[in-house]
Amino acid sequence: MSAEASTSDLISVVSLLGAAVVAVPIFKKIGLGSVLGYLAAGLAIGPFGLKLFNDPQAILHVAELGVVMFLFVIGLEMQPSHLWSLRRQIFGLGSMQCLVCGILLTLVGMGFGFPLAVSFVSAMGFVLTSTAIVMQLLGERGDIAAPRGQRMVSILLFEDLLIVPLLAIVAFIAPPALDASAVAAPSRWGVIGLALASLAALVAAGVWLLNPFFRVLANAKAREVMTAAALLVVLGAALLMQLGGLSMAMGAFLAGVLLSESTFRHQLEADIEPFRGLLLGLFFLGVGMSLDLSVVAANWQLIVAGVLALMATKALCIYVVARLTKSSHADALDRAVLMAQGGEFAFVLFAAAVGARVIDATVNANMTAIVVLSMALTPLVVLVHQRFGPRAKVSMEGVEAPQDRQSSVLVIGFGRVGQIASQGVLARGASLTVIDNDTQVIRDAQTYLGFKVYYGDGGRSDVLHAAGAHTANAILVCVDDKAAATRIAESVRAECPHARVLVRAFDREHAVELVKTDGADVVIRETFESAMKMGYEAMLATGATEEEAEAVVSDLRRLDSERFDLEVAGDAFAGRALLRAGLRKKDNPDASTQAHV
Structure with a gap:
């Protein structure tokens, strides 16, 4: 029986890798991008495709570590001074966008006939943009370090922080019966205190422990231990934040920031990169698998209308906020297109709301389908925008x-x-x-x-x-x-x-x-000078004296100059003949040094 289980697990792993290896190159070849390739592959092998997987949530729980590691790598690129310079964008621009989008999306939910509490939770779940998709798309086009990319990263960081007060609000608006039975539930001040304590512990560890820790491991000269330590730091920071009720991705990001000025930064990035890429791809596969086609088929009118209404409203809000904060038309439109979808933290918020009986299972299934569809549509919308949208002007900031x-x-x-x-x-x-x-x-x-x-x-x-x-x-x-x-x-x-x-x-x-x-x-x-230097060192390595090597190099330069002059004069054939004559040296060891090219 154990052998059968082992074979089944191996089939699952091979299926995941095979789907990614086949779909992603095809989608990139036809210009649709890797994210859409992963999503389509997940849908194909999931419970509503070939049924090779029946529990996509189990995949998502593991694959969320890909998002965590992605944020750690981003943190390594952001020194504390740089992050401090973004504080106005994180808390100013981020809070403004979330507030405006939250209000208007709540009104959209009420327009569909849902109560205020249900509309609010659904709206705020959709406000939380997919960090994984936006960061992947920004990374593919090399915009993470650009000013417009930094603004989006700042907003994403604020949204990661926002999940904590949103979970507290869900507990606050829960039905009275649930509150009455939950006598032992911690107070909201206790939750806030625990979150602050977790943050303080992480910062203290980053400032006083991490660099000495990696210095000791580096002196041990065990590469595999350094890789294990890098994973330990990322996962440990994520666990600490999760225990404090905060976002795992936020914990990994802060750990990266605290190590951004470390001498081990590049080594850590190299150690984490393979795991990050695989797990992030696995996350997108899991999102594709979790698209419940039976729910979409049963409520297709509501879901299609919800996707269009929520994405259009959120895009409009993002565009207006961007223009109000003095972004150009092209930059504002680009941000609206990239960030108009719901995100992975919506699933966390909806699960908490179902547990607190703020929303029911039907609303949860419909909203999950809407969020997943919006994530799947984003790469397509971005592609259309790149083909037909206005070109973004070069930012002259700084x-x-x-x-x-x-x-x-x-x-x-x-x-x-x-x-x-x-x-x-x-x-x-x-x-x-x-x-x-x-x-x-x-x-x-x-x-x-x-x-x-x-x-x-x-x-x-x-x-x-x-x-x-x-x-x-x-x-x-x-x-x-x-x-x-x-x-x-x-x-x-x-x-x-x-x-x-x-x-x-x-x-x-x-x-x-x-x-x-x-x-x-x-x-x-x-390439010429570096190649000549490399050839010189190679001759020394084979036993030549410095005088011999310099003589050969001198001949090579002279013959190259003669060949070059012939080519400039338009006699490329004579130049190639001179090259061939020089190459005959290797077939005739007794030939004079003059035969070298």
């Missing part, structure tokens, strides 16, 4: 355009190459101006490096003059885009013939193109 700059060196593009190339100039004490057209790069340079980068397109003559190109002795074009680098180099050459132009080339063909168009004085192929 970004400044150059004006009347005068420097001896101008760097265009401040990615990995631009940052390294500028260090020598700074070390020599020369004046330097840097411009980039990626606003997030500019903000990150200011935040993490304390370095001033100006916003601008280096291909525009007015931007070049404002950035001081007319006084620069050298202009470094370091952008990570072949076409843009060529365009900028040509513009710089035309506008600033006096300056020495140094351009980062994407590859050999790009370097040839730059030389042919006379767009640069010096062309640096981004």
Whole structure:
């Protein structure tokens, strides 16, 4: 019997993995995103599909740890000072959005004919946006660190905090008979005290215990123990918050924030990442399984109307609040589309309301179906919005355009190459101006490096003059885009013939193109120098002396230069012939060193 149970469990695991592996790549390939792929896979293998699973709630309880770990990783990226800078967005913007949405959604429920208490609980459950879906969609498009992404994260954090007072309100509005029998129930002040004590314990542990704890484990040099410790911290923080009546995800987030300045931050993130991805996917599978198609079929008119009315009302509220708080039309519309669904904490609130007899089982089933459908529809709505909606304008928050700059060196593009190339100039004490057209790069340079980068397109003559190109002795074009680098180099050459132009080339063909168009004085192929250094070290490793290795490298450079000149002259065939002649060295060990490429 135990062997049969073990086989059944293994079949379940294989089914889950197989559904995800098949559905997610297909949905991503056709442009529908991974979240919708997980939801569709869960529906297919759940109790209303192939019936490979009959208890989706059991899956959801385990898979909620994926949301917990996701919030921990987000917390690792947010230093306490950064989180403190978001306090107005968390408590101001978050409370404003929840209040407006809660009032209007309650009125929608009453419009459907439900009593005030039922309408309020249903509305507040729908107010609690799905952290998992929003964070996943933001992560897929790289917007978590952007200002509009940070606003959504702030609202989600406030909604996680909101679950505690909502549960207290459910207990307060419970029918009198239930209150009379619950003599031993803790007071509301006791609940609040327990929550504050849990928060204080977590903060104290994070400040005084976690770093020494990980330092001891690191000295033990046992990688598997470090992974276990990372899981212990995440799950322990979640458990502590749950015991205090708070959100598990909030506990994990705070643990991440407290470790955000630790030297072990990157190691922790690497250890948690595989578990986070698997469990978060499992959560979406569980949501897809929990969509009760029999309830939808029996009450399809009410559920369809509820989904449309609640999503439309919530989206409208979010848009209005965003516009009132001075967000652009595109940003407000984007936030409304992303956050118009209900979320996973609605299930917790509805379960508590059923237990307190505030709502009955029928309302719970209908509202659960409405929330799940809204979560499933969100990726589709986002996709439609991306295809047909207005393009969001680039946020210029914290970004400044150059004006009347005068420097001896101008760097265009401040990615990995631009940052390294500028260090020598700074070390020599020369004046330097840097411009980039990626606003997030500019903000990150200011935040993490304390370095001033100006916003601008280096291909525009007015931007070049404002950035001081007319006084620069050298202009470094370091952008990570072949076409843009060529365009900028040509513009710089035309506008600033006096300056020495140094351009980062994407590859050999790009370097040839730059030389042919006379767009640069010096062309640096981004892989050539590092490859030459690697070959030099490889020769030393095989027993060559430094003199021998340097001689070979010198020959390689000379032959590469000859081949390059031939290609610039338009004789690519001769260049390739020279390459083949050099490669024959490996087949003829007695050939002269001159045969090397």
